[in-house]
Amino acid sequence: MTSASAPMTARxxxxxxxxxxxxxxxxxxxxRLAVLRTKNMPLAFYxxxxxxxxxxxxxxxxxDLTDADLSAAIHAEHTEIQVLYVEGSPAGFFELDLSRLPGEAEVLYxxxxxxxxxxxxxKFFLSEAVFAxxxxxPERLVIHTNTLDSPRALQLYQRIGFSPYAWSEETVEPWG
Structure with missing residues (x-):
């Protein structure tokens, strides 16, 4: 049996x-749903x-980013974050990385x-991210998923129109 803190390999x-x-x-x-783009999102909320x-x-x-590093990342001009609200409660978010435009945009989260x-x-919220x-x-839009994500993520991404183009592996430290 593997320890809860043992590194994992994600495909x-x-x-x-x-x-x-x-x-x-x-x-x-x-x-009642709303999708709102954030501006200067408080770090604690992010x-x-x-x-x-x-x-x-x-x-x-x-x-594990410091407040300064997190602020620099999420408040950057090339970062766009939108939050899904359901009946007034935050229910999800997506984050776009637009730093490689015009060639590529990425749904980072x-x-x-x-x-x-x-x-x-x-499916609705992913569609909102894709259209945003x-x-x-961009010339192309990319997204990445791995074996630690929801088992339905890959299917959802493909149903919305994404196609796999490469695979890799990464060692991930479990969230404590």
């Missing part, structure tokens, strides 16, 4: 989209969303918090 699937989808996924009915969405999947890029999973929100990225007119 990463790199996906791309070279043209925007023909149609946006419609907002699900029956819930950390809350990052942990709520990413802890189960052992996200690590922003996990995307996810729904555990309290709001299983409500049919992911294509609004910047």
């Amino acid at each position: 990463i699937t790199h996906l791309e989209m070279t043209a925007p989808p023909a149609h946006r996924v419609q907002m699900p009915q029956g819930q 950390r809350y969303l990052y942990e709520q969405v990413g802890k189960a999947h052992h996200w690590l890029l922003r996990r 995307f996810g729904i918090t555990p309290d709001f999973q299983g409500r049919g929100l992911a 990225a294509w609004a910047h007119e």
Whole structure:
């Protein structure tokens, strides 16, 4: 049996989209939803969303950043963050990395918090992320998923129009 703190190996699937989808996924009915782009998001709120969405999947890029480094990353001109609200509560977020434009935009982070999973929100919210990225007119849009993410993530990304183009592996320290 492996210790809870033992490093894990994640197999990463790199996906791309070279043209925007023909149609946006419609907002699900029956819930009051809002998707709002953030401006100068408080670091504590970002950390809350990052942990709520990413802890189960052992996200690590922003996990241990100092306040100064996190602020520089999320408040950068080339970073766009949008938050999904359901009935007024934060339910997920996506973060776009636009630093490689005009060639490439990346959906760096995307996810729904555990309290709001299983409500049919992911396909709609991913569509919002995709169209937000294509609004910047990249030549291609990329996203990455790995074996530590939701088992449905890869299927969702492919259903929305992404295609795998490469694979890699990474050693990940579990989220304590």
